[in-house]
Amino acid sequence: MDLGAITKYSALHAKPNGLILQYGTAGFRTKAEHLDHVMFRMGLLAVLRSKQTKSTIGVMVTASHNPEEDNGVKLVDPLGEMLAPSWEEHATCLANAEEQDMQRVLIDISEKEAVNLQQDAFVVIGRDTRPSSEKLSQSVIDGVTVLGGQFHDYGLLTTPQLHYMVYCRNTGGRYGKATIEGYYQKLSKAFVELTKQASCSGDEYRSLKVDCANGIGALKLREMEHYFSQGLSVQLFNDGSKGKLNHLCGADFVKSHQKPPQGMEIKSNERCCSFDGDADRIVYYYHDTDGHFHLIDGDKIATLISSFLKELLVEIGESLNIGVVQTAYANGSSTRYLEEVMKVPVYCTKTGVKHLHHKAQEFDIGVYFEANGHGTALFSTAVEMKIKQSAQQLEDKKRKAAKMLENIIDLFNQAAGDAISDMLVIEAILALKGLTVQQWDALYTDLPNRQLKVQVADRRVISTTNAERQAVTPPGLQEAINDLVKKYKLSRAFVRPSGTEDVVRVYAEADSQESADHLAHEVSLAVFQLAGGIGERPQPGYKAAETTHNINNAFGPGTADEHTVPKQCCDGSRSFAKETRALKMRSAVASHRKLIMIN
Ligand SMILES: CC(=O)N[C@H]1[C@@H](OP(=O)(O)O)O[C@H](CO)[C@@H](O)[C@@H]1O
Numbered sequence: 286m287d288l289g290a291i292t293k294y295s296a297l298h299a300k301p302n303g304l305i306l307q308y309g310t311a312g313f314r315t316k317a318e319h320l321d322h323v324m325f326r327m328g329l330l331a332v333l334r335s336k337q338t339k340s341t342i343g344v345m346v347t348a349s350h351n352p353e354e355d356n357g358v359k360l361v362d363p364l365g366e367m368l369a370p371s372w373e374e375h376a377t378c379l380a381n382a383e384e385q386d387m388q389r390v391l392i393d394i395s396e397k398e399a400v401n402l403q404q405d406a407f408v409v410i411g412r413d414t415r416p417s418s419e420k421l422s423q424s425v426i427d428g429v430t431v432l433g434g435q436f437h438d439y440g441l442l443t444t445p446q447l448h449y450m451v452y453c454r455n456t457g458g459r460y461g462k463a464t465i466e467g468y469y470q471k472l473s474k475a476f477v478e479l480t481k482q483a484s485c486s487g488d489e490y491r492s493l494k495v496d497c498a499n500g501i502g503a504l505k506l507r508e509m510e511h512y513f514s515q516g517l518s519v520q521l522f523n524d525g526s527k528g529k530l531n532h533l534c535g536a537d538f539v540k541s542h543q544k545p546p547q548g549m550e551i552k553s554n555e556r557c558c559s560f561d562g563d564a565d566r567i568v569y570y571y572h573d574t575d576g577h578f579h580l581i582d583g584d585k586i587a588t589l590i591s592s593f594l595k596e597l598l599v600e601i602g603e604s605l606n607i608g609v610v611q612t613a614y615a616n617g618s619s620t621r622y623l624e625e626v627m628k629v630p631v632y633c634t635k636t637g638v639k640h641l642h643h644k645a646q647e648f649d650i651g652v653y654f655e656a657n658g659h660g661t662a663l664f665s666t667a668v669e670m671k672i673k674q675s676a677q678q679l680e681d682k683k684r685k686a687a688k689m690l691e692n693i694i695d696l697f698n699q700a701a702g703d704a705i706s707d708m709l710v711i712e713a714i715l716a717l718k719g720l721t722v723q724q725w726d727a728l729y730t731d732l733p734n735r736q737l738k739v740q741v742a743d744r745r746v747i748s749t750t751n752a753e754r755q756a757v758t759p760p761g762l763q764e765a766i767n768d769l770v771k772k773y774k775l776s777r778a779f780v781r782p783s784g785t786e787d788v789v790r791v792y793a794e795a796d797s798q799e800s801a802d803h804l805a806h807e808v809s810l811a812v813f814q815l816a817g818g819i820g821e822r823p824q825p826g827y828k829a830a831e832t833t834h835n836i837n838n839a840f841g842p843g844t845a846d847e848h849t850v851p852k853q854c855c856d857g858s859r860s861f862a863k864e865t866r867a868l869k870m871r872s873a874v875a876s877h878r879k880l881i882m883i884n
């Protein structure tokens with residue numbers, strides 16, 4: 286380690302005084318202008334991690350669904366997964382070290398992790414379309430180079446494409462070719478093979494409207510579309526030619542506001558979907574003939590996928606264990622449907638895909654999705670081999686099912702949730718099963734729900750257990766929530782400190798939108814009173830409703846307030862549900878009566 290060179294170059298990427306950032310659920314995220322030193326230092330850290338693991342490490346420059354002015358960075362571990370937790374701590378230490386402490390921190394990390402400094406290092410870098418991303422990724426490269434690491438800069442990539450590249454490079458090409466062409470070819474070949482097998486189609490034309498959030502997804506989907514055009518025609522909206530990244534569009538906007546994005550004209554019953562800013566999340570939606578908006582979120586995507594996989598396994602005659610992994614945000618109706626109707630075991634983990642991913646790895650086939658549309662399916666190596674064999678050996682119908690499963694396995698991005706890959710999986714399943722978007726939506730009816738956020742002086746006063754569904758501290762909070770939940774039917778509520786913003790999130794679910802709204806408000810008040818609320822008391826009518834563009838994993842001076850956008854009013858999004866869903870809900874409520882109540 287040339288400590289002199291590190292000190293010299295580090296001074297060119299100086300840390301702003303007093304700024305403290307934390308490696309959160311999705312790496313570092315804050316205003317782009319505060320990130321130069323973090324990028325340089327993550328270049329250094331990626332080299333150490335690469336030396337330690339003797340593998341290629343990825344660095345992705347993106348702030349996903351955050352506003353265009355923000356940016357962020359995260360490291361990708363050898364099998365394309367999120368950085369190991371102990372290294373997240375190193376990342377936080379290194380990012381916050383004062384200039385004079387940099388050498389010591391680097392040596393500390395190397396010693397603690399027994400890094401062989403003589404080992405070669407290789408780092409691959411990708412970035413999204415933000416104006417700040419190119420310069421910031423150059424700072425990553427500076428960090429890599431000064432520690433003597435080799436690198437390959439992929440330039441513009443979606444986040445899951447970078448995860449794919451890392452996975453390919455560390456598995457000797459068995460997973461696929463580590464080029465953008467390799468990615469397009471692997472996925473498209475599997476998709477075209479699958480759709481060729483579809484004899485009937487629920488929708489007359491296989492066409493789909495895609496809102497690309499004015500982000501990288503537009504560029505990559507445009508590059509890719511001719512590879513799979515035989516099986517699907519896509520119409521791109523919010524492709525970055527005029528609108529601002531993530532502004533009033535994208536998966537996060539659609540999910541949290543439960544309304545369509547701007548810039549997309551939707552005719553009734555047309556199938557539409559939205560990507561987020563770095564194309565690792567996807568949600569579907571449509572307008573029914575009465576003009577009502579229907580959202581199909583990650584929970585319903587997981588249901589479609591797992592039921593299809595289960596059917597194929599039955600057809601092949603294989604009894605492999607398949608599990609679905611969700612978080613506490615999963616709609617209660619989805620969990621119930623999966624467990625009681627589909628008879629699939631469901632597990633709940635903490636928020637953040639790294640938790641879901643790890644749990645999903647425990648099954649032969651693990652399907653995981655966050656409600657916001659981030660997820661994928663994982664297949665154990667043994668399953669992949671078994672299915673490959675079956676696709677060669679079995680007869681007729683069974684063989685056809687095994688072949689389908691083989692292609693589906695290739696179509697998933699098993700390194701990370703991937704909007705493009707998930708979109709193709711969903712389109713293939715709908716075509717193969719001859720399902721329309723309405724039929725898919727009708728699998729179950731979501732319980733009305735509400736998400737709010739509350740500002741407190743220090744969100745760390747809230748600690749949770751049981752996959753974040755129960756608050757352990759501050760004292761009295763969980764008891765207060767229990768009492769409130771008892772007042773409503775089919776109700777459930779929980780609170781947790783966000784890992785990406787300086788807020789406490791509140792989630793409530795009940796038999797009607799009014800009840801869910803009331804419960805969420807009352808729980809917000811309990812948080813405000815018992816967990817040190819600051820600013821205005823939560824008001825009914827959702828002044829403190831979830832907004833799309835709030836960030837904060839910063840604790841330092843000049844960070845918290847600066848990055849919190851003014852609270853917006855939510856439009857009570859599901860008001861349409863009041864009249865039109867009354868009927869549907871009655872039957873959902875009736876069937877829920879059989880359930881053991883979570884309250
Ligand atoms: C309720 C919710 O959607 N939370 C999101 C959000 O995490 P929070 O820890 O809730 O801020 O950002 C994460 C990273 O993108 C994502 O994994 C997660 O699902």
Ligand SMILES: [Mg+2]
Pocket residue numbers: 349350561562563564565566
């Ligand atoms: Mg994202």
